[in-house]
Amino acid sequence: MRFERRLLLRERGTGVLEKLWQIPWIFVLLLCAVGGVGYVALYSAGGGAPEPYAAKHAIRFGFGLVLMLSIALVDVRLIARFAWLGYAGGIGLLVMVALHGQMGGGAQRWLDLGGFQLQPSELMKILLVVALASWFHKASWERMGNPLFLVPPILAVLLPAALILKQPNLGTALITLMVGGAVFFAAGVRLWKFAVVLGIVAVAAPIAYEQLHDYQRARITTFLDPESDPLGAGYNIIQSKIALGSGGFWGKGFLQGTQGHLNFLPEKQTDFIFTMLAEEFGLVGALSVLGLLATVIAFGFLVALRSRHQFGRLLAVGLATNFFMYVFVNIAMVTGAIPVGGVPLPLISHGGSAMLTAMVGFGLLMSAHVHRDTEWEAARDEQ
């Protein structure tokens, strides 16, 4: 209790105004640009009108912006302090979704929070990153070398991954594992240990395939040969590629995309929003958006490198990787490079849950940035 009181006192001493000054406003502008791209795309997806997608998107983005800035002001040590509490909360939500969740697309993924649809698996990835960062933050070099020290964080990764897989949501489960793995990697876990894990995975994969649902297997087989079922499972990939390809270099023009506007493109306001953009704005537009998103990711790594404490570093790398995974999986999916899995493009796709979790993530990233020089020793000494 003494610690907390001191921490709060220091917080007040640092000054909110000074912290606001520390917020990377250029990054905020960058995010606004991405959100603006989302508005344009959803305006087109709505048939050239702000309803039903674009207007909601703008409101959510505004709300998310306030949330993000609020989180940015929270002391990073406080975040570290409550990391595992948050993690436990996330697991609780996942268990709730398994027990009372809403069905969607044949899986229990959603939690209805009084009119607001929350997808806890999205939030869980961020909470996991925070928890892992706090775990490795305190680790000395010797402890890192001790395999037993790695057992709790590995379990911390596997537990939510298993719960998400159970929903079933193969894509998000895999992303969870990858993001967790990235934090392990950045924390300095020896490479041979990764090799051991990969070896185990290679052995376990065929067994896991047996456990997959038929629709998940269908996705994999369809991915291998999408033309084999042009009106069924392969339809989405084929139509998406047609839309992308027909956009050409300069695109068909705003609101001129035939694939999108004639509904050949499925889920154009959510998973396939990037296709919509690429059809109307061509390679030029697609690469511009990709460039914007890459800058957002690069900023995450920049924050990590500038942080003077391991928690901030790992938090930033984990969050940047999480964002990267969204971007990569979504665009690889719509270009037919990997199997289709319901992964939205954050800040651009229509959907409240994805927007909320993305903004929470960016808020945490900014907190790490604002508090990059925070001294941890005092707090640690107090323990």
Add this chain to the structure above:
Amino acid sequence: MSRKQREEERVRGIFGRRALALGLGQMGLLGFLAHRLHRLQVDEGERYATLAEENRLSARLLAPPRGRVLDREGRVIAGNQLNWRALLTAEQTTDVGATLETFSRIVPLTDAERARIERDVRRRRRFVPVTVRDFLTWEEMARIELNAPDLPGISVDVGTTRVYPEADHLAHIVGYVAPPAERDMDGDPLLELPGIRVGRSGIERHHDLALRGRAGAVQMEVNAVGRIIRELDRREGVQGQDVQLSVDAALTRTLRGKIEEGTSVVLMDARNGEVLAMATQPSFDPNLFNSGVSTAQWREWTRNRATPLINKATNGLYAPGSTFKMVVALAALEARAVTPGERVYCPGHMDLGESRFHCWNRGGHGGVDMRTALKLSCDVYFYEMAKRLGIDKIAAMGRRFGLGVPLDIELPGIRNGLMPTREWRQAQGRGWALGDTVIHGIGQGFYQLTPLQLATMTARLATGRAVQPHLTRSIGGRPVRGTRAEDWPSLGIPERDLRLVRDAMWSVVNEAGGTARVARLPPEMGAMAGKTGTTQVRRVTREQRERGYRVDQVPREWRPHALFVAFAPHDNPVFAVSVIVEHGSSGSAAAAPLARDVLIEAFQQLRPGPGGSFGARVAEAPRPAGPARP
């Protein structure tokens, strides 16, 4: 530097390297995505642009309305009527079976219908709609429209159906239409359209191409479920052309009311060969072919001994009997086998070796010249003529009159008949005896002629020209043939000979003793010239004759056929007519009065003017004004 600080530095160093590796790896993967986008959008862009166009565009053919068939007064014989029908476009549904299943819960489909629909779906291109059900009631149509969201690929369309207002009166001439069969697919894309019909018989078949018109096309933008978003391009087709016939529908109706089963009447304009009426009994209703003839109906038609589907006027085969005697007379004159004044003695029979050939008049006619022989229809005179001529000269003259040869009329599948010759008989492996020649002199024997051929013969006798019977006056408002007698070549028979025969035919009807005295026309219509004929369908034995054979005491199907041919007015021929009453017993009693009634109706309804001309309204074709085509 404390141990803690060194460790801090080490952790930071490892983190730096690893973060760099992660960051660069992620940028590399994003670079891979950029490369992939470039490949899709630039390297393969054109291919995908084409695919996007194919997605977006849908072509649809437009069926032009089928041309109408009109009678000489412009009355509609074959027209079009609105028809609601349900169509199925295969490319607009993912599961044809499921769509049909849902459809049959709204409008029940039989298994046969479903099989037909599924066959049509397989046979046609996926964007071509297939008819699911024709002739929907308004209520069925409304129920389908109401359930449209559950019926992907189904659309309700208002099309046209063929309608024949004259029903069975002109069925044999106008024919009927039916959906095209595999063999009809001549590459015309129009034939793939649902609801399209092709002519199956009669004028519908003969003028099918003109009536059909040419398909238009419309290119549309469609969305993923096939709904039409907008029309991009439209090419109008060419409307089917109206065909105007020479027949008079009202006259045909009247004539059919006067005749019994098994009777054929052919009325022609003697001067140009236009068929004015062709009436037979029984007939069929071509409207029944629209929705597909039921098996029961088809069985009734095909098993009926009176053969309602067969046009007896063009496909019924008969021996001409005494109506053929004019041909024999002209052949004899041409061959100089006889002079008009030469008298042949008729004792009532002619003996030839062992055989005796009877004249119809057992008492004999005494000495008869050609005119008298025709007027009294003396058989012995023509036995003698045949004996002098031989069968081949008779047959040659018969063919000049259109007997036993193909006629150039617009009716597919009509019979050419048979004009027997020595060669024909030998080809059958049989010899030709003199007795055969003799019997053929009175129009009996192997002859197989149609009522249309007899009418043609009569028209040629009346005009001396090789007129061809025909039905078409105009196509799309343009006349197709010359309507004047001068358009036809002369038969090459001396006018003197023809005049003799025509005069004899006049005497048949108008002189005392003529075989058709009963059939005189009312004086104000002028006089007709004609010839009776009675042909045995069953040989009458000597025994029967001796017991006193009476035709009204034998079963009807054993009685002879009654025939009559005539033209009128005799001095300026306008009409030529042939009448055959199957089993009518006597040409003079059954056929001649009917021919008179036919001519009276013709005079009253067609009203030939002073010069013999009579009206025919030229059809005003309902078509948009456009540049006339040569």
